[in-house]
Amino acid sequence: MIHQTKSREILISKSFLLFFAAVAILTFACNPQPETAEQKIPHDNATIKVEGKMMADMSAPPYVPAPVGNRAAKNLVVEMEILEHEGTMTDGVQYTYWTFGGTVPGSFIRTRVGDEVEFHLRNHPDNKLPHNIDLHAVNGPGGGAASSFVAPGHEIVFSFKVLSPGLFVYHCATAPVGMHIANGMYGLILVEPEGGLPKVDKEFYVMQGDFYTKGDYGEPGLQPFEMKKAIEEDADYVVFNGSVGAMTGDNALNVNVGETVRLFVGNGGPNLVSSFHAIGEIFDRVHVEGGDLINENVQTTLIPAGGAAIVEFYVDVPGDIILVDHAIFRAFNKGALAMINVHGDANKTIYSGKIEEGIYLPEGGTIQEMPITDEAAAAAKEPLAALSKAQKIEMGKNVYMQTCFACHQANGLGIANAFPPLAKSDYLNADVNRAIDAVLYGLAGEITVNGKQYNSVMTAQTVSDREAANVLTYVYNNWGNNGTEVTDEMVNSRRRTSAKK
């Protein structure tokens, strides 16, 4: 009985609850749904108390400051200096960058939710222009821009509390805004959640930007900003971290097999959206657009101009991971390419390496070329001023760094089993005409270089006689080669000879 009574009581209380719930629903149905306590909204973070004051640890790309871990929210002092200075866009090409902290992108700022940031923005006395800063992590007029307009030789202090966790872009918003951004005035500010982000082995800072110069890609000298191209969104350079090759060759990022890697990736724009992709890796986790939403197993993630993403991946096998904007002409023709060298032992199950390779040319080996116009043909006949050997070597280096180095590498050593070395190369030194032909018409099939066999394809390069002569002279006069000087005429004669074939 007791049992029965009890169950009836429960029944009653249940129906009472049901009734109450029904009333509650009826009552609230007319009103907007109230927010429950469980819903974490950033505005709650406004009440987080700060404990003590500390200087923010800032870092230049590609590195980031140490994680915040589980430290309490603090009064965080950020000191940022604006510098206008000349830098290198690519070999032989200079550009006047406007920077936050001397680098493009600007110094990385690492905070946690609830931090109260005391921001000191300093405009170096030698600078020409006033600047300001708009941080996307700020709630308030202009993201801080309205309070941070600072003349050269002056300092502005303003403060804000970071409420929303995520990865945010900051940039200059002084007129003309597009020009300030196009000259490199952007960077990232990270707001970590309470307790910090999960621990990883390596973290890096990568930010894409598009540049617009008077001369086309690779045209040497100090290149001024070109407003017309910027308005037409016709970029000459699309690069990671401010210049071509900022993270390739000796500047490549280094990780080890078995490590987890986190990239803080931003896109400063000003115009182009990035199709961010890692050749040879799949992103295990992506904080989409730098926010809370996590997507898994992503091949390419879209990063809007003025946006960011956090990508994380575990590195399984050794080799090079190539970071690109998969709008792929930007990667191979405009500079949007970075490299992560992965060191460690191979895992043949995950990646076998090459097992077998032959040549497959169903449509024949002919390289297709655009027909040459009469004007271009006439222009080609104009005699060019002769160059000294030293000039050739210097100009040839630029051609090499733009055209050849991706395969043959900056040190001419090539890549084992794939791309033959040019350094101390018996194949190269034996026959200069064969080398010229390789540049003009490409090379396919099995060859032996320094005792090792290569069976690969080099495509024909679309270079002028002069460029071919310069790059070959550069190659022949470096890395222990025989010092041959290749002339424009030698290249031209090969072009004519081969054309008759």
Added chain:
Amino acid sequence: MFYKLILSITLCFASLMVMGQFENMAVIKGGSYTPFYGTDSSRVVLNDFALDTYPITNAEYEDFLGKYPEWNKHRVIALYADGNYLIQFDENGNLLPGENPKAAATSVSWFAARKYCECNGKRLPTLDEWEYVAMADETTADARTKTTFNEFILSWYEKPKTSSQSIGTTFKNYWGVYDMHGLVWEWTLDFNSVLISGESRKDTKKDNNLFCGSAAIGASDLMNYAAFMRYAFRGSIKAKYAVRNLGFRCAKDIPAN
């Protein structure tokens, strides 16, 4: 302090007497034009005036400091000049070794620049006067629509550290005035009459008739960009600021016969 001010005013007038009328100045024929921030209805009309051929140099400013030591950096009233005032001079008003005496006198506040001109029987040019003369290239009074002219101006904006260059090293314009572009920024009497908040995106929304929307945010032509950067710079400074790339020159009215 009060006596010093009286003294300096008296001295000012004393030196006036001996000045030539328009020595080292170019006569600018007045006229009307539409400034960058204006619309067709707001044409500016200017009378004839005279403008210094060159910006004031360090050497000239050194002379001024000799005559008016109260404008030395350790004596100047803090309200009139900030901590960057005269960084190229020592406390006694001598140009520091390594500084170019023929370079434009920069790191000078608006108050100091105004006083300098006053003591030479002149005044700072108005914003409209300065912009009027700055429209000219070597051959035309209004070259604002020429691409090469605007490219020259923009390229200077991008180039840091030109302030140590000697005066007269850029070009002589239509009016016979040198260095309006390519050397240093210059103070004007009413430099802050066109207010730019620094939040340029905001300025375009303001219904203040200073910027028609197309001129400000949609500015596709170089002319507007070049001018916009000048106005942005002026909007960022205050009268007591001394800036390494900011100098000045003086102007003078020409009395109607």
